[in-house]
Amino acid sequence: MNKKAVLIIAHGSKVQETNDITMAYMAALKAKSPETTFASCYLQLMAPDLRTAIDALYSDGVRSIKAFPFFLFNGNHIKEDIPMELDAIRADYPDLTIDFLANIGFDEKLVDIILERVLPL
Secondary structure, eight states: OOEEEEEEEEOOOSSHHHHHHHHHHHHHHHHHOTTSOEEEEESSSSSSBHHHHHHHHHHTTEEEEEEEEOOSSOOHIIIIIHHHHHHHHHHHOTTOEEEEOOOOOSOHHHHHHHHHHHOOO
């Protein structure tokens, strides 16, 4: 059986609140889509890192991963760092499919969130 998973890739930080917020998002995602296998990892400064998270998913029988970068902007991490690391992981697991999805970028839903927080002036 080809198990599938969604891997949420966050930046990571020295600040513990970063992990708390990521875990809150993970709990909400799992609650809204309990049939989906979700995992999370961090690009830097926190654990698990990308390689460790994918190793764990693979060990659990996952052979198809949608890797979602939980990043607003399309910077070097999105354009270079994560794709390079995913390529190295793909080379180690030729039977593993990893689809690197688009980051958040611009979304009208975020405009609504910003307006909710700033209005009225």
